[in-house]
Amino acid sequence: MISKDRTFDAIVLGAGGAGLMCAAVAGQRGRRVLLIDHAPQPGKKILISGGGRCNFTNLQTAPDRFLSANPHFAKSALGRYRPEDFIALVDGHRIAWHEKTLGQLFCDGSARQIVHMLMEECAKGGVRIALGGPVAGVAHSDGRFTVRHGEETASAPALVIATGGPSIPKMGATGFAYDLARQFGLNVVDPRPALVPLTLSAEDRLFRELSGVSADVVARAGKIAFREAALFTHRGLSGPAILQISSYWRQCEEIGIDFLPGRAADWAVAAKRARPKTHFHTLLGEVLPGRLAEALAKKIGLWGELANLPDEKLRAALARLADWRFRPNGSEGFAKAEVTAGGIDTADLSSRTMEARRVPGFYAIGEALDVTGWLGGYNFQWAWASGWAAGQVL
Numbered sequence: 002m003i004s005k006d007r008t009f010d011a012i013v014l015g016a017g018g019a020g021l022m023c024a025a026v027a028g029q030r031g032r033r034v035l036l037i038d039h040a041p042q043p044g045k046k047i048l049i050s051g052g053g054r055c056n057f058t059n060l061q062t063a064p065d066r067f068l069s070a071n072p073h074f075a076k077s078a079l080g081r082y083r084p085e086d087f088i089a090l091v092d093g094h095r096i097a098w099h100e101k102t103l104g105q106l107f108c109d110g111s112a113r114q115i116v117h118m119l120m121e122e123c124a125k126g127g128v129r130i131a132l133g134g135p136v137a138g139v140a141h142s143d144g145r146f147t148v149r150h151g152e153e154t155a156s157a158p159a160l161v162i163a164t165g166g167p168s169i170p171k172m173g174a175t176g177f178a179y180d181l182a183r184q185f186g187l188n189v190v191d192p193r194p195a196l197v198p199l200t201l202s203a204e205d206r207l208f209r210e211l212s213g214v215s216a217d218v219v220a221r222a223g224k225i226a227f228r229e230a231a232l233f234t235h236r237g238l239s240g241p242a243i244l245q246i247s248s249y250w251r252q253c254e255e256i257g258i259d260f261l262p263g264r265a266a267d268w269a270v271a272a273k274r275a276r277p278k279t280h281f282h283t284l285l286g287e288v289l290p291g292r293l294a295e296a297l298a299k300k301i302g303l304w305g306e307l308a309n310l311p312d313e314k315l316r317a318a319l320a321r322l323a324d325w326r327f328r329p330n331g332s333e334g335f336a337k338a339e340v341t342a343g344g345i346d347t348a349d350l351s352s353r354t355m356e357a358r359r360v361p362g363f364y365a366i367g368e369a370l371d372v373t374g375w376l377g378g379y380n381f382q383w384a385w386a387s388g389w390a391a392g393q394v395l
């Protein structure tokens with residue numbers, strides 16, 4: 002516990018990836034840092050991330066893999082603290098890791114190792130950690146921030162907001178960062194669930210009956226496309242391709258799914274010439290799961306031997322399968338969203354230090370900001386990079 006009226010050089014609110022990194026870096030620079038979290042343990046999202054193995058970074062990290070109202074904001078921090086910097090830290094702690102796919106790096110063992118590593122780094126920096134009590138209020142006067150935390154009070158000339166976004170509230174996630182930002186006159190870009198399953202309406206019931214079926218597809222929203230697996234669920238669509246596209250999707254918009262990525266437009270016509278007795282749904286079943294192939298053939302209304310199906314109908318069917326239109330009626334919301342898009346407006350912050358331009362000493366880092374990465378380790382890389390950037394200047 003902290004004793005009454007303690008003073009620090011910096012107080013960091015939120016002991017997730019960003020807050021732990023920031024506190025460790027500042028502490029190791031000789032700053033007296035207090036790290037506060039209302040949860041009884043640090044890094045809860047790290048622990049559940051990557052199926053318990055934490056997809057801690059992505060080798061393909063680049064600013065264009067992040068969504069933000071200001072696409073340039075993330076460049077500075079991402080450029081100065083790179084995936085290889087975090088890998089060096091992980092290697093220094095002898096944590097074994099592997100690349101899974103698409104540049105995604107995971108622990109061989111457990112996400113616990115990452116939390117343990119960050120806690121060790123905090124300990125090296127002499128960071129004081131106060132867990133398990135709510136933040137009752139933050140005041141600012143005479144250039145100092147005073148934080149009431151449980152029965153305690155602490156103050157510092159610098160305050161870092163690292164309390165993340167409201168995705169997965171049952172894990173203790175809150176919109177606290179936004180309330181605090183607004184209290185200090187910062188703008189908040191409308192938060193919305195991202196990396197989230199999408200839901201389908203009754204007219205797409207046929208697809209809901211495919212719950213559990215997955216396929217390699219290209220999912221599109223506007224000009225953005227991802228080739229990965231899509232999964233049908235009892236409520237709609239999920240899987241990496243859908244989670245990725247959900248971050249770009251807006252209510253009432255359509256998404257397009259190419260169920261036959263890489264197939265030529267006259268693939269079915271060529272098959273008809275070569276094997277006329279083959280049924281259309283059987284042909285689709287050669288490249289798609291059988292249940293999905295049948296459902297799609299039924300939806301299109303093309304059934305029977307290829308020989309009996311006109312070429313133009315086969316071509317039209319392939320065109321539809323290459324850009325199948327869904328109009329999701331919503332998403333599974335913050336309860337299921339891996340991250341929150343939107344957040345504290347980066348226009349109010351320095352991209353080099355994460356400090357608010359009009360409130361000296363007030364910093365915001367990590368997911369609390371309007372910077373949202375793709376699926377695949379990008380969000381942790383942002384947490385590390387933004388935490389490191391602020392930690393350098395506290």
Ligand SMILES: Cc1cc2nc3c(=O)[nH]c(=O)nc-3n(C[C@H](O)[C@H](O)[C@H](O)COP(=O)(O)OP(=O)(O)OC[C@H]3O[C@@H](n4cnc5c(N)ncnc54)[C@H](O)[C@@H]3O)c2cc1C
Nearest residue numbers: 015017018019039050051056164165177367368378380381
């Ligand atoms: C299921 C799941 C799996 C994920 N897997 C990955 C992955 O493999 N790779 C990846 O890159 N990203 C992944 N993410 C996203 C990633 O976890 C987040 O982007 C990242 O944790 C954000 O870090 P942060 O420190 O900004 O916020 P958080 O990790 O959310 O930390 C915020 C901290 O603030 C605390 N807090 C909140 N409100 C208050 C308050 N009022 N007072 C005091 N403390 C408060 C919370 O308890 C928490 O400890 C995953 C997310 C989820 C939900």
